[in-house]
Amino acid sequence: MLGFLLAFGTAVSEALKDITSKHNLHHVDEYTAAFAMHLVQSVLLIPVVFFMGIELMSVRFLWTLLASSLLQLMVILLYFKAIKRSEISVTLPLITLTPLFMLITSPIMIGEFPNALGLVGIVLIVIGTYISNLSEDPKKIFAPFVSLVKNQGSRYMLMVAFIWSITANLDKIGVEETSPVFWAFTKDFTILVYLVPILLWKSKHPWLQIRNRKGPFMMVGFFRTTSVLAHMFALQLILVPYVITIKRSSAIFIILYAFFFLNEKKNFRNRIIGIFIVLSGLFVIAIS
Template structure:
């Protein structure tokens, strides 16, 4: 299947998944919620692995898995904190900066660098993030940029984007040492173990009405499994930065869902910024 179609499916599942995640995280500790989510995704992915052909592991698999698990544990803990701290329409757009950071990490790790058209698309994605906070222009030309780092949820999600710019390249290297399904299942399992280690000392209390809180986590895990399978099959077909940029279509879906489900304000400013990011995404797909 075409890498662009696979990446678009990933984007849609990501946006719906984040809606379920935010609803659950409103009632529980971020690390606990993300642990449940990663476990649910792992179970779904291992079921898919069991239904497929046997996998042959190569020598670089284990060190890459260890690195991927550690990065995943830190990333998803920060991701959960970001969703708890801010609106979907302000936090999710920060992930659009991942392709920008990939301009640094991809040449160093997998030797990839976008074509000029891809660079223009990435610039549009970054410009969309500026427009997203354009109402802060009243504080000066740098007001929208300042808003990105003063909002707690945005700041945390920006840190996620930095780490994911490394993790996406680790994923591509891990695919070469195993298979798309097997790597996706194993890296989510490793991430869940990393989160569990971080919770050993903390021992957070479970929320009341656990079933009501955990079923959205299970749905989020299922959606993540579908999305990650599509992403893992897309990565070998093109450059990492292109797959991740198209995946950021989830930003627009997230902005719309944030307004529809959580009644988040300021859609008039946030949606145009998200749409500009989408223009950048399609620019990457067509000219990159």
């Protein structure tokens, strides 16, 4: 049950991070936003890492760190490209395919596969999240998949979903080799280092943007930190596909926020149906 609660906490923190990031991106470019988020997270975790002690880094850990950080950097760039080139309503549902990809990658990489009840829960959450992001027009129910043929942004997002199914398993290996806190810090600090030349190349006046948005950046970084820590600790307790599936349900919290605070009533019927299906999936995983 603790692993389920931690995964649920990851979903809540992830939603808060996405909501604050959305507001922040009205004022800064995406490269500065990505760099600042990882910078704040690294600063917050440094004292925790020193307090808990530096972990012994095995060869397996270093190879996992290299692979995970490079793949995560690729995901960041592909994700922003997808958002820029396509409508979110078309590309976002494709992210829900990550848990389904993990039914293939997890058994191969770490030997984990859900039981029958857990599998039902995963499918319910994927379907519910997908439905909640769709238009009420029944003709558009397969729009995200049709767009894979015509839309480059959708193809980018499909790649994001698949790569995440790999990096989630690498997170499990990294946590097993060291600890949740140390793995979270080393991975995101490495990504931060990668982002420096990209920031200097692609962003205009990044340091001025960071200085003018210190408060919002701190909020994004804080929610990112709580999300990552809850995620890493949850990986120690329950199967990786469960953690990622519950984490992806963060979209439901974003939908509720948009409904109550941004007065976004569009597609209300689909969203309510999707929320109930997701809640059913969460319940099934909790009792599995």
